[in-house]
Amino acid sequence: MARHAFHGAADRFAVTADFVAERFPDARFVADVAGGQGMLARLLRKRYNIDTDVIDPRGWTLKGVSSQVTEYAAEMAGYYDLVVGLHPDQALRPVVDSARTVPVIVLPCCNFWSADHRLGRAALLAAITDHHGALGGAVESITLSFDGPMNRGLVLLPPPRPPDADPSVPPRHAGRVGEELTGQRLAEVK
Numbered sequence: 723m724a725r726h727a728f729h730g731a732a733d734r735f736a737v738t739a740d741f742v743a744e745r746f747p748d749a750r751f752v753a754d755v756a757g758g759q760g761m762l763a764r765l766l767r768k769r770y771n772i773d774t775d776v777i778d779p780r781g782w783t784l785k786g787v788s789s790q791v792t793e794y795a796a797e798m799a800g801y802y803d804l805v806v807g808l809h810p811d812q813a814l815r816p817v818v819d820s821a822r823t824v825p826v827i828v829l830p831c832c833n834f835w836s837a838d839h840r841l842g843r844a845a846l847l848a849a850i851t852d853h854h855g856a857l858g859g860a861v862e863s864i865t866l867s868f869d870g871p872m873n874r875g876l877v878l879l880p881p882p883r884p885p886d887a888d889p890s891v892p893p894r895h896a897g898r899v900g901e902e903l904t905g906q907r908l909a910e911v912k
């Protein structure tokens with residue numbers, strides 16, 4: 723394999739891929755939001771046979787990695803079993819908002835949550851925890867086994883569906899089952 727230069731803890735992709743597969747063994751379609759070059763997506767596919775799309779406007783993914791060159795919006799989440807935001811920068815808020823409908827793993831690297839408040843790492847995680855908890859969702863703190871401090875994050879689970887929810891409307895995979903995900907289709911839901 724060619725050598726690629728990555729900033730930060732280089733093993734974060736492998737460690738995160740292992741965590742995804744262990745924590746969500748039934749996930750078949752994953753969004754690697756703000757995935758950069760797509761190393762996490764590549765590992766999820768190669769090691770665990772999990773279909774993974776990078777969604778990142780930078781458009782510099784490694785060869786063979788499925789990618790959508792666009793800014794991420796929470797409305798895209800319904801196509802996936804799981805949304806992962808590994809150091810997602812400006813995509814932090816839509817990644818967290820995705821947890822209204824699908825499980826999310828998010829490891830923020832810096833404060834792209836609040837423009838009004840300076841938030842250190844602990845305060846940032848607390849703000850996201852409070853936000854999602856107020857929606858009725860479950861929050862689990864995680865520390866992954868790569869070099870910190872940017873190895874701390876959250877697993878966010880969607881709030882339970884209300885009892886009066888229309889049972890004919892699937893909670894997620896709205897257009898995904900049996901359908902190839904395309905840039906065109908994604909553009910339609912944006």
Ligand SMILES: C[S@@+](CC[C@H](N)C(=O)[O-])C[C@H]1O[C@@H](n2cnc3c(N)ncnc32)[C@H](O)[C@@H]1O
Nearest residue numbers: 756757758778780793794808809810811812813
């Ligand atoms: C710090 S890098 C992290 C890349 C990769 N996840 C990693 O850990 O190496 C942040 C990435 O966020 C992407 N990004 C910024 N705004 C975004 C948005 N609105 N939607 C999706 N990706 C975005 C950038 O293009 C960049 O690749």
